[in-house]
Amino acid sequence: MKKIGFILALFLILSYFSFARDIIVKRTNGGPNGYNYVEEQHDDGGWFKGKKSTLTCADPGNSKCEWNIDPRTLPQIINTGVEYKDLQDYAENKIKNGTPSGTFSDPKVYNGILYNRSVTWNSNGTLENSEITITIEPAEN
DSSP states (O other): OHHHHHHHHHHHHHHHHHHOEEEEEEEESOBTTBEEEEEEEEEOOOSSSOEEEEEEEEEESSBOOOOSSOGGGSHHHHTTTOOOHHHHHHHHHHHHTTOOEEEEEOOEEETTEEEEEEEEEEESSSGGGEEEEEEEEEOOO
């Protein structure tokens, strides 16, 4: 019986660490028509290292600052239905409306599981020079 309890506890711990993901959008020195440098990276982390998706956009150019591979399509997220775009839109609207930095939390239930969702943003008052970090993780039971 102890063995079953240990295996169950181990499974729960590993499943907790397997989902948490940060989604980061960094914009630096954008121009009126977009960016010259647009790069994205999706890091699946390790056993105890969080997963991270980063979109980096820099310098004036003609490219939009947008994902080629939307983090919502990654295996850990696609089966849960967890949304992040509303948090990114929230932070972008705050920056556009004169709040250059802040934090907002919006936990939501998806497929019967509560997820803690939060967004933090910092900027010089413009989207062209801003960093938005979204964190999504299952709530502890």
